[in-house]
Every structure is written in C-alpha cells, then in structure tokens.
Amino acid sequence: MAHNRLDERLIERCEDIPANPEPGAYVVIDTMHFSNTVIELLARGAAHVHVPEERGEEFDYRAAHPDALIGGGRTAEYDPEDGYDFFNSPSYVEDIDVEGRPVSMTSTNGGRTVMTLRERGGEDVDVFVGAPLNARAIGRFLRRTDHPVHLVCAGYQGEIAIEDHVGAALISRYLDGMPPAETEIELFRDQLETAKGPDYVRKNAIRRRDVRAYAMNVNGREVIPELSGDSLVRARAPLDRLPGSEDWQTEQSATRETHRSPVEDVHENPVYISTLLPEVLKRTRRRVVIPGRSELGLPGLEALADIDRVVDVAHHGFQ
Numbered sequence: 144m145a146h147n148r149l150d151e152r153l154i155e156r157c158e159d160i161p162a163n164p165e166p167g168a169y170v171v172i173d174t175m176h177f178s179n180t181v182i183e184l185l186a187r188g189a190a191h192v193h194v195p196e197e198r199g200e201e202f203d204y205r206a207a208h209p210d211a212l213i214g215g216g217r218t219a220e221y222d223p224e225d226g227y228d229f230f231n232s233p234s235y236v237e238d239i240d241v242e243g244r245p246v247s248m249t250s251t252n253g254g255r256t257v258m259t260l261r262e263r264g265g266e267d268v269d270v271f272v273g274a275p276l277n278a279r280a281i282g283r284f285l286r287r288t289d290h291p292v293h294l295v296c297a298g299y300q301g302e303i304a305i306e307d308h309v310g311a312a313l314i315s316r317y318l319d320g321m322p323p324a325e326t327e328i329e330l331f332r333d334q335l336e337t338a339k340g341p342d343y344v345r346k347n348a349i350r351r352r353d354v355r356a357y358a359m360n361v362n363g364r365e366v367i368p369e370l371s372g373d374s375l376v377r378a379r380a381p382l383d384r385l386p387g388s389e390d391w392q393t394e395q396s397a398t399r400e401t402h403r404s405p406v407e408d409v410h411e412n413p414v415y416i417s418t419l420l421p422e423v424l425k426r427t428r429r430r431v432v433i434p435g436r437s438e439l440g441l442p443g444l445e446a447l448a449d450i451d452r453v454v455d456v457a458h459h460g461f462q
Contacts, residue, residue: 149294149315155308156298157256166267167290169260170281170314173297174306175339176231177253178274179357180214181375183233186366188242191374194257195249202226204247212241214248221349234352245374252297252304260295261370270370271378274310275335279362282317284378292318306338306358313361332359 154160154169172178181192193204193211201213217223217230229236231250248254253272260270273281273294285292294314296307309331316323323331335358336344344351357363369378 145320147315147319147321149312152292152294152315152318153308153311154293154295155303156296156301157252157259158298158301160256160259160263160295162263164260164264164268164293165291168269168271168285168288168292169264169295170271170273170285170292170311171253171256171260171295171297172273172307172310172314173250173253173256174274174276174304174310174335174358176233176353176357177250177297178272178310179233179276179353180231180236180248180250181253181272181368182274182276182364182366183236183357184241184246185368185375185377186364187236189246190243191245191371191376192368193245193247193374194254194261194370195247195373196258198249201247201249204245208245208247211245211247212239214246221347232349232353233357234349252299256295256297257370257375261373272368272375273314275313275331275359275361276357277362277364277366278310278313279317279322280365281367282314284367286318286320304338306335309334309338328361331361335359 184192189212193201195201195204198215201215205211205213212228213226214229214231214236215224215227217232221230221232221235223230223235229239229248231248249258257270257272260268264270269290271281271285294311296304296311298304298307313323313328313331336354338358339354344354367378368375
C-alpha cells in the first residue's frame, strides 16, 4: 500500500543540507519566488537560466553573452535595480521577451540552495527546481528514478518557510502516487495565500499576482527545471512517462477519481501541445492521429493552432 514518505525526504532549510549529500535527486523548493520565476522563464522559452555563485556576477555573464537577460534585486517601487532586466518575480517576467535567450539570475534563498547543492553534491547529485506550480509534473517525473529523492526547502533568511513546506508536501504526494483531492489542494492554496502574512498580497500588484497567479496555481505548469552544469534547463520527460505510454496510462487509471480526464487536460493545457506531443513525435518518430484532420508529423503539429481538436494520445494512441 502506498504511503506518504515526506518525512523521509524533507530537508527543511538550505542550512540543513549535509556537507556530503548522498547520491540522488534533490528538488529545490523556493515557492516565493525563485522556483516560480525559473519555471516561468523556461516556460516562456528562455534557453537556460544560469545561476551565478554571487549576486553581481550576472553582469560578467552578460559581458560574455551579450544577448543574455539578467535578473537581480528590486527597488521599493518594484522595478529592477539599475542594470538589471528583471527581478525575482514570475509575473514581472511575463512582460519581457526571453524566447531563445540565455538568462542569469540568483536569489538569497532558492539560488543559494541550488548553488550549495552544486558545490557539495558532485556528479552523483541531480538538482531540480520545484514548487506547487509544477508539483504534479516533477513528482511524476521523479517517480521513475532508482535513486532517493530529497525535497529541499530553501527557507527564508535561515528560517522555515511555510510556502516551501506546502510545495514539498504536494510534490511528495505525487511521488508516492497519492495525488491530493481538489479539496486538499484548496486548503493548500489557502495556506499559500497567507504564508508570508495576511498583508503580503496587499503590498503591490506584482506581488499579489506572484502569489495568486503563481504560488497558488497548483499544477499550473509542466516545466521541470534541471541543473546542467551551472544552468537550469528544461528536463526531458523519459519516454515511458510521456502521454500514451503504458506507465502513463496506468497512472491515469489510478488517479482518475481525483483528477480531470486526460482529454480535459489536453483541451485546457496548451503545454501538452507545445511540449509533450512534440516530444513524443521527436523521440518515437511516429505520427499522431488528429480527429477531423490528416495524420500529422512534427511540422504539422507545430503549425496546428486549434487546441480544441488536438487528440489525447492516451485515447487514440500512436499510428
């Protein structure tokens, strides 16, 4: 019988990371707001997110990569500090063009946690970035690993951060094949809205959107950031976890009572079009049947604009 192994996986603060981490996967969770900013940058097409060792080194990175965008601190008016293109805010990066461009940014909590694991972990430690925003995606992705999975809450200024623990709890549920019911998710959302105090969302319109449109948007993104060298990139879903695979269908059957159907997900979540279906085509070299249309290879899929008519490959299969 499945059971929740959160207690076995949880590292509550960056400061609690062992000096010599055991081999395995480590998910850095900094819900407000490093994790969500990285997820959104990659979702919007950034080539990668470079994580420097210290704040200020972003300028050196841009000097070496003239097309790079760099993120740093913010002013009291919620503008980027001088010389920076953006600050640590997923809603702020909505308005900048990152498509195909390298990005460099760090943060006091999440960025520092990524760097700590990179420095201490070595080649046997795989580092990912998670949050409630991608909890289902990263939980399912890491269920297939043979190595231990650790959920590392970044914390805030050395203290435990409630919002990071919420992210860890959600990811752990998907790791264990025990997806939360919608009622539970609503309770988690309530915790997230007030995690930094009842007045936090009233500070500024940007922070209000950061919380309500991102921190509280449980399972709103399928992007899984993974550390490669000194940069975070989009992880590739293993072939046996892509829609239509035997393992994917088994998992869908096990969770049908607490989640919408895959067809509903395809209709409402364009990520299946922009990411997962192209990945199926690239890695299987097969074709997908679209009801009411001819068979499509990758070029046809990329040109497809009518989301409502995209087939759910779990139902129609590969041809």
